[in-house]
Amino acid sequence: MSATEIGLALSVFLACAVEAVEALTIVLAVGATRGWRSALWGAGTAAAILAAAVAALGPAIASLPLGLLRTVIGGLLLVFGLQWLRKAVLRAGGVKARHDELEIFREARAAARATAAQPRAGLDRYAFTVAFQGVLLEGLEVVFIVITFGANQHRVALASAVAGVAVLLVAAVGFAVRAPLARVPENAMKFAVGVMLSSFGMFWGAEGAGASWPAGEAALLAIVPGVLLMALVLSWGVRRAALSA
Amino acid sequence: MSRARVVLAGAWELVVGEDWRAAVGVVLALSLTALLADAGIAAWWVMPLAVAGLLSLSVWRTARAAARPRE
Numbered sequence: 307m308s309a310t311e312i313g314l315a316l317s318v319f320l321a322c323a324v325e326a327v328e329a330l331t332i333v334l335a336v337g338a339t340r341g342w343r344s345a346l347w348g349a350g351t352a353a354a355i356l357a358a359a360v361a362a363l364g365p366a367i368a369s370l371p372l373g374l375l376r377t378v379i380g381g382l383l384l385v386f387g388l389q390w391l392r393k394a395v396l397r398a399g400g401v402k403a404r405h406d407e408l409e410i411f412r413e414a415r416a417a418a419r420a421t422a423a424q425p426r427a428g429l430d431r432y433a434f435t436v437a438f439q440g441v442l443l444e445g446l447e448v449v450f451i452v453i454t455f456g457a458n459q460h461r462v463a464l465a466s467a468v469a470g471v472a473v474l475l476v477a478a479v480g481f482a483v484r485a486p487l488a489r490v491p492e493n494a495m496k497f498a499v500g501v502m503l504s505s506f507g508m509f510w511g512a513e514g515a516g517a518s519w520p521a522g523e524a525a526l527l528a529i530v531p532g533v534l535l536m537a538l539v540l541s542w543g544v545r546r547a548a549l550s551a
Numbered sequence: 552m553s554r555a556r557v558v559l560a561g562a563w564e565l566v567v568g569e570d571w572r573a574a575v576g577v578v579l580a581l582s583l584t585a586l587l588a589d590a591g592i593a594a595w596w597v598m599p600l601a602v603a604g605l606l607s608l609s610v611w612r613t614a615r616a617a618a619r620p621r622e
Contacts, residue, residue: 314562377581378574379578379584381581382603384577385573385574386565388570388577388602388605388606388609389566389568389569389570391569392573392606392609392610395610396610396614396617399610401613401618447565465616473594508598508599508602509598511577511584512584512595512598515588515594516594516596517587517595517597517598518588518593519594521597525595533602536603536607537606540607542601544610544614547614547618548614
């Protein structure tokens, strides 16, 4: 396995796992409150749409010329990664609220209890819709990562398989414990994903634009730690500034 | 809002998010990289510098806005 393939697998797995944890919280909250059948139908329908999007878009994007693919997809990945990394730095610096799955679970359960039953075609419309939206919205980011990472290396199948493993793992653990996975280090995982997306986006974007990295792919061994160090220093600076304000 | 505009707004929100300046900065940095590479000048250093600058600016802008007292 090359450095970029390891990076692909790691980034997709972490991103998918963290988004799956968030989606699981919503599905568990509506499922436990309003009934599992409708919640699971909603979650399953959204998952099928996301899988169809990857199956349709992945090969189509991967068939573009490599230079164009790396510049455009690398650029998009970098913009997307910078957004993740900015939020992660702000969370680590104490400026942005950290994800609290237990709190989100309590809020979603309270909202589900407060809404009247909405039977339709044998399903509870509220539970179906909330679970559907939860999985679809969290899953869209995963689809973006799977397609961009996968297409850039012509490994959409590998990226999809890794994403599937992460979802199955989170779903299995979540349904075994029947509680939100609040002990998963979600914020640290988001920080790591932000670093990986920004690093690979930068690497592919520059390559696509015609630049040659010193040492080729091995440059990633300097880029990833460099981006991580910069993000940690920024987090420290933000925290210091917030404390002294 | 038409369905196409909703989809475009959703795609923008998904990829770019709150800080459009970072997206513009990435496009400019990639363009500069392409120009330098086309002229036969080493251009690999442009993106690391751009990312360091763009991320720092984006973080400080948001942190400063969050620290500002609301009127």
